[in-house]
Amino acid sequence: MTDHIVIVGGGTGGSVLANDLSDRLDSELESGDVAVTLINDGSDQVYKPVWLYVPFGKREPDDGRRPLADLVDDAVDVRNDRLTDIDTDSQRLQLRDSVEDVSYDHLVLATGSTLAPEEIPGLVEGGHNYYSEDGATTLREELLDFSEGHLVLSVVGSPHMCPAAPLEFVFMADDWFRERGLREDIEITYTYPIQRVHGNAHIAEWAAPLMEERNINRETFFNAESIDPDAQTVSSMEGSELDYDLLVTVPPHRGIDLIGDAGLGDDGWVDVDRHTLEADAATSVYALGDAAATGVPKAGSVAHYQAGVVGQRIASEVRGQVPTATYDGKTICFIETGMDAASFVEFDYENPPSPAPPSKKLHWAKLAYNESYWLTARGLV
Amino acid sequence: MDLIGEMRSADAGTVVELLSDAPQSLTDVPEWADEAGNDLLAVDESDDHNAFYVEKS
Numbered sequence A: 001m002t003d004h005i006v007i008v009g010g011g012t013g014g015s016v017l018a019n020d021l022s023d024r025l026d027s028e029l030e031s032g033d034v035a036v037t038l039i040n041d042g043s044d045q046v047y048k049p050v051w052l053y054v055p056f057g058k059r060e061p062d063d064g065r066r067p068l069a070d071l072v073d074d075a076v077d078v079r080n081d082r083l084t085d086i087d088t089d090s091q092r093l094q095l096r097d098s099v100e101d102v103s104y105d106h107l108v109l110a111t112g113s114t115l116a117p118e119e120i121p122g123l124v125e126g127g128h129n130y131y132s133e134d135g136a137t138t139l140r141e142e143l144l145d146f147s148e149g150h151l152v153l154s155v156v157g158s159p160h161m162c163p164a165a166p167l168e169f170v171f172m173a174d175d176w177f178r179e180r181g182l183r184e185d186i187e188i189t190y191t192y193p194i195q196r197v198h199g200n201a202h203i204a205e206w207a208a209p210l211m212e213e214r215n216i217n218r219e220t221f222f223n224a225e226s227i228d229p230d231a232q233t234v235s236s237m238e239g240s241e242l243d244y245d246l247l248v249t250v251p252p253h254r255g256i257d258l259i260g261d262a263g264l265g266d267d268g269w270v271d272v273d274r275h276t277l278e279a280d281a282a283t284s285v286y287a288l289g290d291a292a293a294t295g296v297p298k299a300g301s302v303a304h305y306q307a308g309v310v311g312q313r314i315a316s317e318v319r320g321q322v323p324t325a326t327y328d329g330k331t332i333c334f335i336e337t338g339m340d341a342a343s344f345v346e347f348d349y350e351n352p353p354s355p356a357p358p359s360k361k362l363h364w365a366k367l368a369y370n371e372s373y374w375l376t377a378r379g380l381v
Numbered sequence B: 001m002d003l004i005g006e007m008r009s010a011d012a013g014t015v016v017e018l019l020s021d022a023p024q025s026l027t028d029v030p031e032w033a034d035e036a037g038n039d040l041l042a043v044d045e046s047d048d049h050n051a052f053y054v055e056k057s
């Protein structure tokens, strides 16, 4: 009998895993003992880190797209369809465009994050973002037109993708306006949900003086509750109010609803063991990347490392061995501190981050990482 | 931060339980609850994690 491994989501985590499995299980795939199917709701993979650069005219949205068929090994069956229901008892999946169900022996959910701006009244009308392809493109037009006034970057969603990206945005905006001789006429304010500028105390301690130096205002303990697009104000749960001329937000994030419907976790995030990445509520189900509620940042590097762990575990299971690979919380992250300097952090469940001093070299390393990303997705790096 | 997300969708009077193994939540949670005007009803400290009970005002 063929062992059927189904991966849902062809983003960073899903495609790295598909290639990892095709490599690890090549003889089983060849003999037909194993089949790997990757289901994604679109024919392209979208690489989101590119969007940070789009508003500043440094990248085009198309730089963040590649056909999945070019990235994933031919031994993997890539299907362009959308998962609509999971039955973990009968181990069957329903897809939007297929009449027949798909049965699985091993299921991996790598369905990522989606944005839910409608959860905050006024946010859809009043707020811009660079957390979506459309958002980043529209924001580019707004920024080009913006020559004076108050730019507010508000972190609304928690958790959200790439915890460093809000800091990066204000550092880059500061530099970009300076280069264009406009900074004196533009006030920049950064708002954050808790009492410091970043969830991680070590990164917050590093970033706060840098923001002070760059004249970026900080409003902490600020959780946007509603936005008035006409009056151009943001009101917070804590009772404060902020005027803006241009509002950029990191909107609320959710996983996909059917994860909750299947009883796998809340808000679309799958509850998992944070070391084995196995779902708490069902057997033969793993989750990785943004979709897995591990408490580590929602970052591509995390999805990449977790894919290696899940690949090893599933390969062991297929061969009747006890899986031993575990995820240790490893996260790496480059943090842009302007248009031509960056810092770097690395941490895991046991060891806290210690940001490297910003340098040009690290900025180029981040750009090189983004360039070579497509090799990573193909399992070559 | 997870607590704030839960509190957003909770109705007034709801008590949210947060389990955390991050030592910094021992200071973060009381400070935020105070700032946002919510009541921190209790904190249960144990060896590997702490439990916080916050009531939405």
Ligand SMILES: Cc1cc2nc3c(=O)[nH]c(=O)nc-3n(C[C@H](O)[C@H](O)[C@H](O)COP(=O)(O)OP(=O)(O)OC[C@H]3O[C@@H](n4cnc5c(N)ncnc54)[C@H](O)[C@@H]3O)c2cc1C
Pocket: A008, A009, A010, A011, A012, A013, A014, A039, A040, A041, A042, A045, A046, A047, A048, A049, A050, A051, A052, A081, A082, A083, A084, A110, A111, A112, A113, A130, A131, A132, A161, A162, A165, A256, A288, A289, A290, A291, A298, A299, A300, A301, A302, A303, A332, A333, A334
């Ligand atoms: C502006 C920005 C900058 C970032 N910068 C960085 C960075 O510098 N470094 C870093 O490490 N990370 C960064 N990230 C975060 C990173 O992009 C994500 O954490 C990463 O993409 C997560 O990978 P994933 O595989 O879990 O999900 P995704 O890459 O989001 O992939 C999920 C896939 O699942 C598909 N899908 C969803 N639901 C279904 C369904 N029902 N059926 C079929 N398919 C489905 C989606 O279409 C998508 O293709 C950034 C993110 C943003 C928004």
